[in-house]
Amino acid sequence: MERRPTIKDVAAEAGVHHTTVSLALRNHPSIPERTRARIRSAVEKVGYRPDPMLSSLMTYRRGLARADRQQVVAWLTNYPTRHRWRKTRMFEGLYEGAAARADKLGFRLEEFWLREGGMSTGRAHQILSTRNITALLVAPQPVPGASLEFPWEHYSAVTLGYTLAAPRLHLAGGHQFASMILLMQRLADLGYRRIGLALPADLDRRVHHGWLGGYLAEQAHHPAARRVTPWIFNEFSRQALASWMKRSRPDAVITPTEGIWESLPRLGYAVPGDIGLAHPSVTPEHGLRSGIDESPRDIGAAAMDLLAGLWHHGERGVPAVPQRLLIEGRWAQGKTVRAVTEK
Secondary structure (H helix, E strand, O other): OOOOOOHHHHHHHHOOOHHHHHHHHOOOOOOOHHHHHHHHHHHHHHOOOOOHHHHHHHHHHHHHHOOOOOEEEEEEEOOOOOOHHHHOHHHHHHHHHHHHHHHHOOEEEEEEEOOOOOOOHHHHHHHHHHOOOOEEEEOOOOOOOEEOOOOHHHOEEEEEOOOEEEOOOEEEEEOHHHHHHHHHHHHHHOOOOOEEEEEEHHHHHHOOOHHHHHHHHHHOOOOHHHOOOOEEEOOOOHHHHHHHHHHHOOOEEEOOOHHHHHHHHHOOOOOOOOOEEEEOOOOHHHOOOEEEEOOHHHHHHHHHHHHHHHHHOOOOOOOOOOOEEEEOOEEEOOOOOOOOOOO
16 A cells, blocks of 8 residues: 655655644744745655544644633724623623634634724734734624725634725624515515515625615515516615504514614604514514524634634645635514414
8 A cells, every 4th residue: 555645755855844834834934935835745745634533633733732821813803992892792692602602612712902092003913923823813894895904824814804904804793684585485485475664774784785685585586566666775764664654554563773763663663563563683682573694603602613713724824715604593472473373
């Protein structure tokens, strides 16, 4: 049987020590790019391929070595004030899920505020490097379409949600498209026939048009008489809501906007007697509202799983082909739509 090429064979071909090969194959920043290129060439020449069982063992051994000194993962936030992001319950859930999974994987998640007084990109990189932090979870940005300059080549990084437009990092987030389809199907099962969507334009951009896309895709399969033109607005007003309701005549409304939840009863609509109300992202603070539980803790845990894999394999920098890891939400029956009837 022909002997399987080893890392030592690659090292001999490249003229380096075998530990240099190991580091280079994990894209460790301490190995110059010229050396890494020479090693990649040697890998192809000798026909070396990693042994998956051995790789799994090495990952396990590295985890044991970190047991007493957990590798820190930075939770990068970029809001104008340090704790502003915590005011969004969804974001807190993401952090809690990521922190819990990090601990199980032998890591520790720590918040790192990029707008700390006197902070700059260079200073932030210096602090992270001094602490040997090479894994980053990039928290949702204050506004959609954000860009963030950073020496990404030194880090394994995953962003949460779609608000970071540049660079295009690996991403974990909610599957708003699929969740909206599930929401509309559940409402249809409850007997609703004219289902409307009212959505702020900035939030539509924030979720990468996922809710709107799922809504329109599901409506495409409805008869024309059941289709409702979605209301995408820049500024909410009760008068505009009243006009849309009169024009569209929905028997159920999907919306995340607090003003609509508060205004419909004041406009004379009883919930759920006259109209059903559903939220596309219910959280515990919403009480018994009906809608979709986006499972933010599960999204945070998935982001940490993705990051851990990148980190263990030494994958640094902006990926050529970003991965999108999307978690579907779950239907929450609540009390703001018709009750389920036994068949």
